[in-house]
Amino acid sequence: MTQPIHVDLPHNLGREEAQRRIAANIHKLQGYIPGGAEVTSAWSGSRLDMTVGAMGQSVDAKIDVEEKHVRCRIELPGMLGLFAKPIEAALKAKGSDLLLEDRTK
Structure with a gap:
């Protein structure tokens, strides 16, 4: 069972x-x-489908890019679901910095 x-x-x-x-x-x-970790990703239009594999676990994510926000849906497998709240808080706090930082400067 996964924890979204x-x-x-x-x-x-x-x-x-x-x-x-x-x-x-x-x-x-x-x-x-x-x-x-091993990160695999593929774009389909404005959706990024991604899998992050680490420590024997595989986490699937879907990132939809829209005009005013980026919607992230992450499926935490098994025991990683116990860490859903801290992972969600970290994504809210640092997700924009990680994903949307301008690396051209």
Whole structure:
């Protein structure tokens, strides 16, 4: 059984710029996971389907990029569901910094 997390990250970038920034920053996820991780991702229009594999677990995420916000849905498997609230709080606090930071400057 999985535990879903839903987080909306507001922005004023417009869809195309937000999508460009997410694509430029997705590689940083590996550094936020202790012991490293394998991140696979694929875009379908303005939706990013992503899987993060680490420590024997696999977490699926869907990120929908919209004009004024980014909608994240993460499915935490098994025992990771116990950490849903702290993970959700971390995403709300740092998600915009991680995904929407402008790396061109």
